[in-house]
Amino acid sequence: MQLSRVTALITLPVAAMLVLAGCSTPSAPDAKPTEKASSSATSKPTSTGSADGEVTEPGAQVGIDEPIVYESQGTDGVTALISAKLTEVTPATADQVAFLKTQFDGGELDGYDITLIRLEMTKVSGDPVAFNSDATSFAPVDADGEKVQEATLIGWDECGSESFTEEFDGGEPITQCYVAAAPAGGKAPAGLMYDGGFTDPNPYDSFDGDPILLIKD
Structure with a gap:
């Protein structure tokens, strides 16, 4: 399979470092502590979200095909309720x-096991959100709710993310895909964390709040 103009970058959550393939490495932003994300992985309440629009409480944990509902905040005061559910966590072929x-090609993935994680999103209600995106509000985690390394390829049809579409505004679901990398023999990627993105206020923040975990059983 040939892909045109595929751009690769890899995110290390501990150092918050971005490596752009074929280019010089940009300066790493300041890393944030991960203690809050770790502590929130225990004793989590079950989800209170549902397709009827009840927003899921911070700190909830759900399994495969169990939806959460959150408020998406876009530009110009646009808000909408979005339902999201983890649908697949599978090793890469x-x-x-x-x-x-x-x-x-710098060997960044040597010694890592690769997992593909898919998330289905559906608009529940609210303002038009076409051309916005909440893909970066979710990040791969292991079974304990700890973030794992994420690799992102722009333009890879087998595992890609997309912006909301006009059809999405009409109720058609879209699928976001995440590539997670974990050291071979270590804790395997098990799902995703929703950290609220740029929501303000943000009770789901992984450092100052309680993110939602979507983790396979």
């Missing part, structure tokens, strides 16, 4: 791993 390693 040998061919997918081989392709990814050709994109990260």
Whole structure:
């Protein structure tokens, strides 16, 4: 399979470092502590969200195909309720791993197991949100709710993310895909964390609040 103009970058949550393949490495932003995300992974309430628009409480934990509902805040005061559910957590195939390693040709993925994580999103109600996106409000985590390394490829059809569409405004779901990398033999990626993104106020923040965990059983 050939892909045109695929851009690869890899995110290390501990150091918050971005590495852009084929280019110089940009300066890493200040890393934030991860203690809050770790402590929030225990004794979590179950989800109170549902497709009827009841917003899920901070700190909830849900499993595969169990929806959460959150308020999406876009530009110009746009707000909408979005339902999201974890649908798939699967190891990458040998061919997918081989392709990814050709994109990260500096060896960044050597010694890592790769997992593909898929999230289905549906608009529940609210303002038009076409061309906005909440993909970066979710991040891969292990079964304990700890963030794991995320690799992002722009333009990879087998695992990509997209902006909200006009069809999404009409109720058609979209799927976001995340590529997670964990050291071989270590804790495997198990799902996603919702940290509220740029919501203000943000009770789901992974450092100052309680994120929602969507983790396979």
